[in-house]
Amino acid sequence: MARVRMSDVAAAAGVSTATVSMVLSGAGSDRISALTQAKVREAAEAIGYAPNSVARSLRTRRTRMIGLISDTIATTPFAGRMLAGANDAAREHGHLVVLVDTDGERAQERRAIEALTGQQVDAMVYARMWHQVVDAPAGLAEGSVFLDCRPAQGGWPAVVPDDREGGVTATRELVAAGHRRIAYLDAPQGSGAVASALRHQGYLQVLAEAGITPDPALHVHGETDAGGGRAAAGRLLDLPADRRPTGLFCFNDRMAMGAYAAAHRRGLRIPEDLSVVGFDDQQLIAADLDPPLTTVALPHYEMGRWAMEVALRERAADPAAPHLMECPVVRRGSVGPPPPQAG
Amino acid sequence: MARVRMSDVAAAAGVSTATVSMVLSGAGSDRISALTQAKVREAAEAIGYAPNSVARSLRTRRTRMIGLISDTIATTPFAGRMLAGANDAAREHGHLVVLVDTDGERAQERRAIEALTGQQVDAMVYARMWHQVVDAPAGLAEGSVFLDCRPAQGGWPAVVPDDREGGVTATRELVAAGHRRIAYLDAPQGSGAVASALRHQGYLQVLAEAGITPDPALHVHGETDAGGGRAAAGRLLDLPADRRPTGLFCFNDRMAMGAYAAAHRRGLRIPEDLSVVGFDDQQLIAADLDPPLTTVALPHYEMGRWAMEVALRERAADPAAPHLMECPVVRRGSVGPPPPQAG
DNA sequence: TCCCGGCGTTTAATCGATTAAACACACACT
């Protein structure tokens, strides 16, 4: 790659490498004459000098690289958003991202941390794809940041979605449209996901605020894919008319997609006969449904940015408690007033 | 990070750093006595030595890092699969991936290449998210590999999906089920995407082989999202019964999703009344449709692996012509025999 | 004339590894 060294610039400009270094780094710009500075810059430009970051890193002990350890880039479309946020933030501050996918395996995680440590990255971000509580892996560098997960032991900065408030937002969307019989299509029980319970709390809170007594029959569980959503929604829609929900809050957009299918099968129109709110704002799904899905967005891009900025020390963070990131509603066409006879 | 240096190991073992280096790297394992080797290893283990890759890289001029330049990690769910493939291959050969997202902007691309060059990466992979012909950016290192795109000037190894053969596969799936009136829901005309024209070629080839005269009315265009697919499919389904297609080959799964909607609106069942084949095998969509979509998979993971292996010189590649990666069919439930009256 | 201080630049050590070449030592052979 770069064959031109600083000494070549020095020779071309007729000065020493120390002078070149000071001019180009701007460190001693007040100690070096304008004439010399110009000569150095011209020479560098002329022979196409590009600094060797490896040599610089060895000396300065800073690599301007941030390690990003992630469990599964592969299997979720969210990963891209988090990566993009982290990457943009890194770039803005002149850093590069070194990415390692561990498939969620502990052994690979250990090797990744070793490799990144050996590579002298300036900091590490430890990312999971679903909001969860994790055991901090051994050897994680001081000042590392947890992304979309929080360390069981605490003590590290972390950022997660504010799932409770997201549950509030979603449910409120239905209450505001006039619905009173609102179901929560939840993830499977005991799945360990923190998100599920938190969103449920938000759901209950809004019902309470609206003076609605929660109906346990309207809290159902299903697999978090379209099939699970269709099955769960089917059970709800087959309830007797006076107990059937008019609004559905789905744990995620895939389940909402299934709920659409269940409604169509029963000849119910959305949003005229049934209102649906999703969660995730999953790209290529939410907007593509018919009608487009009103949903609550998981702020992956922003979380990625936040984590990277903390890792770069560009932003302060409380290591005691995770930072909760707001989940904004994205209004599309799947929520309307409840059907008249159900009002 | 690592404060323990090789000289510490040397001191602890009572030998010189040269000996330590040879023992740990395995370079001179035949020249150093077993006793000394054991001492060195024990000492290294005892004081927790981890080599400093920066120093090693400076000396060896190899960083064991591969730069991956991509236009949009963010906006496509495919990116993850390509990344995962590249990452797995890199890891298997002891390398790390340095990721840069350029948002497809030329200026950012230039900076990315400069940064990666300065960082002395051993090779670069230049990735695009949609099969296309691109101008090779200036400064791209020798031996770089193009991923999901091919350089207009040629001269670099490249890997792209075999879209023509994919078009053959998709169309053949419908022909094999007995369909004769098969439509192609294409991307917008003149969109510049290479894939669209190639798949069309494959489509025409299969029709010819089957002795079917292509009906120009059955080649329609639409935006490559669900809305575009619904509109285009709607036009086809509103044709008079004797000209209406019984099978739909859609440019991508999102359009297929729209085609489902158009069919449902018209009371047509899939696959009883209408067979649909998609393209991409888009995660979280294809399998989640009702019925699950039969589609042709874009081999992103494999392409990512291939590109990385070529970059690592673990696999030979012809820089004259791009490597075509097979697009396998994924059979689900959206293809059946044509309805009897249309036979 | 001599000394001093400030300015602009250079000298040289340093970061932590790799590795060619030198070296020390034991032993065998004439």
Added chain:
DNA sequence: AGTGTGTGTTTAATCGATTAAACGCCGGGA
């Protein structure tokens, strides 16, 4: 004894930058 052959280990140069400290030069003040 002298030379040669291995064997095992060390010496020291090197990679390409950064940076503290030293240096040379010039002008001003006593």
